[in-house]
Amino acid sequence: MFHISDRMTDTTVASLLEGRDAAGAGVLANVRFGTYGAGPTLAGGAVELPIHMTHGRQHEFTETWSAAQAVTTGRYEELVYAHDDERLFCAGYIPASGGYARDAERAYSHIFELTDQLGFPDLFRMWNYLGSINDPNESGMETYRDFCVGRAEAFAFHGKDMPAATGAGSLGDGLSFYLLSGRMGSATHIENPHQVPAYRYPVRYGPKAPSFARATYLAQAGGNGESQRLFISGTASIIGHETQHVGDVEAQCYVALSNIDQLISAANLERHDVRIKRDDLRFDAVKVYVRRSTDIPLVASRCARYFDDRETSIAYLNVDICRSDLLVEIEAIASVRAQQGYTVE
Template sequence: MTITHPGVPTRTGAPTCRFVRPGENEEERTEGRNVLGRVIYGHGGRAPVLHGGVPLVRAAMAGEGADRINEVWVTDRPVRGGRDGGLVYAEDGEHFLCATRIEPDGTYRDTVRGVYEAAFALMWRLGYTELLRMWNLVGAITGPNSEGVENYRDFCVGRAQAFESWSGRIAGMPAATGIGSLRPGIDLYFLACRSGRVRHLENPLQTPAHRYPARYGPKAPSFARATLLEQDGGTGPVLYVSGTASILGDDTVHPGDVERQCAVTLANIEALVSPENLRRHGAAGGFALTDLDCVKVYVRDAEHLDAVRAHCARVLGGVRDIAFFNVDVCRPDLLVEMEGICR
């Protein structure tokens, strides 16, 4: 099934993300642009569907009493949506958003590999050959599977196998987030593009995740620390920052101290997006922490939420689109993780 949303493009930049909170007008927040997809970070969840012709993901990320966040991806181009098996997607001729869900199971690795490969095949068939960003919301992320293996490590095996099998066609691993969810199973959505120059960036302060030693699991996590899209037409670069935490090298630092973990996390992001790091990767330009937008902050323990909010307010200033979620992080000793987008 396909549904087309007509529109006259006035800009041709990358899709824009906006957070719409209860009581806000979506059309005003998105400036009347065409919707490419929605992700509701709310109190419950279900498998993604086509709603109004574009993907709608409902992820259980907001606990009792917390406001839900409607993450809306918009574009200046006409949008066409469709379904392919368990995948729902939308495309605008340059950009592609796809979503799916893996229901709870004793082990995940084989299903994860199959789902990733199906998504890669659809993306490739439609002509979107550059991965930009992936989100993986994993229930009981640090809990054990039926074999006693941590769910995140089990997930990482399947994801790595999919990237290995597609290594001849997909050039590099993109920015990604792997974070806890408040319900079992795995919700996944990702962005890809057709044109533009894509660079996957690493952080000089951190070991590349895909080179982590075996003590972190049988397969290292398959993602880059950020992905830079240098767009055609001179519309300016967009930098997608992966989920980032208090890790130096490959070690967690300051376990038990949420303030110091916040400081290291933000310092990691600052080094990652800096002009020096972009030059290191052969790219011009660069960003500061105050250029971050669409910031999501994941806090493991509810009692730390106020301290993390205050720390982010001091450092990030007046970022409008920032959301906080009380969910597990991918290591038991990590108290906070952050991600965002720089334009």
């Protein structure tokens, strides 16, 4: 379903036309983390989304989301999408402005309209990358908090469950976002007992709380290993709702990894009616967001101890994070070890 490549090479599928079914399986999307950003396009029968997330070409990489069956692509309002019979990939871009609340509400409302119309109502993973994420907008509100207002209002109006998500800074302007959604009943959203659910944060973090779950478990038809994955949200040094160890990146990294450990423990998964043992999970892909470039070697050493780098592809991004006092944030995708055919390159 997904792999990371450390080369910015094009992945294309021949003979796919916008709005038409492909003759066979292919690629849903390529998300290119590099030195420039732009709105999503359709190329070679897949969504292409470049996001400005690296300071040099040597750090660029591409996420490729593959399809299990024939691919259909199209556009809806400001969104570009691709789907097979099992899952939908959708992406969009909002240009920089003095405030994001209204545009974010509109974009998320279009997302919910599209997922419902196409028959993929269960969102299971979302990513949002905002330029100047910790800076004030024209009314003095922090950019991330302003964005959270619009996102929360769209979720409330449409009555949608909140999936795993990441909200991090980008090096470019505007808001780049993408998501994955599945068929009805495919997603189970998971919380961490050591953390207040983000959507219940007190008003001190903004007029509307962030709209996401700590993780989402995806099980598709058949229930075998290949169809079971755990999407872990951007996880940081937060206990309850408060940041821990302000200024200490090593301690923050320890708390973030401990939060992941608690989140995916067998006891916590069973609370959510997900019966998977911790040892059954394999980390396939991890992205780590680090505020200070000088902290990357230390964070990388701590992550190498936690994640098995023989099985796990890890990318480090030197960008800002949703709270100005957070220094590191870690997200991951895990699968059941028994599955076959899911590769990370």
